[in-house]
Amino acid sequence: GAVVSQHPSRVICKSGTSVKIECRSLDFQATTMFWYRQFPKQSLMLMATSNEGSKATYEQGVEKDKFLINHASLTLSTLTVTSAHPEDSSFYICSARESGYSNQPQHFGDGTRLSIL
Amino acid sequence: QKEVEQNSGPLSVPEGAIASLNCTYSDRVSQSFFWYRQYSGKSPELIMSIYSNGDKEDGRFTAQLNKASQYVSLLIRDSQPSDSATYLCAVNIPGYSTLTFGKGTMLLVSP
Numbered sequence: 001g002a003v004v005s006q007h008p009s010r011v012i013c014k015s016g017t018s019v020k021i022e023c024r025s026l027d028f029q030a031t032t033m034f035w036y037r038q039f040p041k042q043s044l045m046l047m048a049t050s051n052e053g054s055k056a057t058y059e060q061g062v063e064k065d066k067f068l069i070n071h072a073s074l075t076l077s078t079l080t081v082t083s084a085h086p087e088d089s090s091f092y093i094c095s096a097r098e099s100g101y102s103n104q105p106q107h108f109g110d111g112t113r114l115s116i117l
Numbered sequence: 118q119k120e121v122e123q124n125s126g127p128l129s130v131p132e133g134a135i136a137s138l139n140c141t142y143s144d145r146v147s148q149s150f151f152w153y154r155q156y157s158g159k160s161p162e163l164i165m166s167i168y169s170n171g172d173k174e175d176g177r178f179t180a181q182l183n184k185a186s187q188y189v190s191l192l193i194r195d196s197q198p199s200d201s202a203t204y205l206c207a208v209n210i211p212g213y214s215t216l217t218f219g220k221g222t223m224l225l226v227s228p
Binding site for chain 1: 148149151153158159160161162163166168205207209214215216218220221
C-alpha cells in the first residue's frame, strides 16, 4: 500500500518551455502533498506544500509564479515549471501523507529528472 | 527552530559488518521517527518507522529511539554492498505538516 506515482520520470526540453509534473496517490487520499527539488549530491529541499482545494504554501525563496502548483483532488497534485531555463534543471520529487494520520510517514514518488537545454 | 542532525559521512564498513547510523533532533515534542534510504539518482524509500522508546527490528534493520536523549539510530546487520546509499532520518513534529529531514548519512559497504 501507500504508493505514490509521479510522471513523467524524465523530461528534456528547450529553454522557455513549460513542463507539468503529475503526482498521484494511488491507494490513499492525500489532503496534503509536498514538492521537493534535489540538485546533484545535495540534500532534499522542500519547495512547497500542496493543499487540496486551496493555495499551495511556498518555502522562502521559491517563486510561486515560476512553480505553479494545483491540487484539485485528494489524489492528484501537479507542479508546472513555467518558462523553464537551464538553472531549473534538477530532480523534482513529490511526496504524500495519508489524510488524517499526522503520525504517518511521507511516501515519495519516483521523481522527475528535468533537463532544460 | 526544528533541527534534525546527521553526520554526512561517508560511513565506510566492510561487507558483513554492522553499520550504525545516528540522528539527533532538537524538538522534544517530536512524536514519530522515520528512516529513509536514497540510492544515488533515485527518490527516498521508507525503510523503518519508530514511535516509542526502545528497539524495533525488521529483518536486518533495527531502529532505536531514546526520547530522553533526543536520539534515534538505525543499525544494519550483515551489511551488503547493496546497502550503499544515503540514509535520511525524518522526524514528525506536531503542528508541522511536513516531516523534518536530516541531510542524510552516506553509507559505503565495501565487498
